[in-house]
Amino acid sequence: MAGQTDQVLNAVLFSIDRGTLNPGDIIEEAPLMETYGVSRTPVRECFIHLEAAGLIRRLPRKGAVLFKPTLEEFLAIVEVHSRLEGQAAGLAARRLGAADAAAIEAAVLACEEHAAEKPSSDADSYYHLNIRFHQAVAQAAGNPFLLEMIKANARKLMAYYRVAYRYPGAIAHSASEHRRIATLILNHDTDEASRVMERHLCFDQVTVMDLLAALD
Template sequence: MAGQTEHILNAVLEDMDAGRLNPGDVLEKTQLMAAHGVSRTPVREALIQLETAGLIKRMPRKGAMLFKPTLEELLAIIEVHAKLEGQAAGLAARRMSPLQAQELERAVQSCEAHARDKGDSDPIGYYRLNLQFHGAVAVGAGNPILLELVKNNARKLMAYYRARYRYPETIASSAQEHREIATLILDGKCDEAEAAMAAHVSFDQVTAMDLLAALGGEETGAG
């Protein structure tokens, strides 16, 4: 039973990471049972874990809906995420191994090549490369607890970062910032790397409102 629960959990997380599931989408218990050939119990247990992580909101007798933040919630999550990603970059500047540094460099070069060769034409492709960059930094921090916190918090924001890369020149700017952050990390500049990464993953209230609107979010009374 535990194996079935983990299978369903990982399948839902993979769909979120790939953009097949987005904020506000509904997870139907019966559909999950049929898709994975399992009974109601492992589906229920997987949904409980997803709810505990803040990734879904369960609905009576219907299943669950993927977490869809209000403007205030989105800004609060971004604030926390900036701290987590910044801390990861700062730690990576102190702890990253030579092999991890090579992985980081490859990720940065892939982002730069995409920005140079494709410009704004493939935002989803760039987003996947962006995940590799941030993953390399988080792994390089050498703290598995922080790594899990970064990954879990990022899943609440993935759809909005994907939407952001549709904006003109955003990909080029992101790739340039990746190079700057990587240089600070590889030079061992902890404080500078932390500050640069925190700024890189943040965006202001106007941008947050635009992204919520792009994904059908509801605006609230903040500001």
């Protein structure tokens, strides 16, 4: 049964990560049961895990709805998430190994190439390059618990970060900041890497309102 629960859970998480499930979307039990050939129990156990992670809200007899933050919730999550990412950048700067350095550099180069070739288009593709960069930094921190906390928080805001790259200049600005953060990490500048990464993840209230409206 645990294997079936994990199968459904991983499928839902993948849909969130890929953007095929977005904030406010309804997740019904019956389609999941049919798609993955499982009974109602694994699906409900999957929902328990998702609810515990704050990714869904259960609906009586209707399945669940994917978490859609209010303005206050969005700002609160960003406040925590930016601190976590900042901590990861600081730890990466202190603990950086050769393999992680290469992974971070490769991720930054991919972002820069996209920004040079498609500075104002293909936001979804850039978004996945952005995720690759942040994952490389978090991996370099060498703390699996921090890595999981970052992933859990990021999933609550992924759809909005994806939308943010549709704005003019956003891709180029992001790639430029990734280069700065990577340089600080590669130079083992712990405090500045942490500070710049934290600022990189923050949004002002007006921007958050725009992002919330874009997915309303």
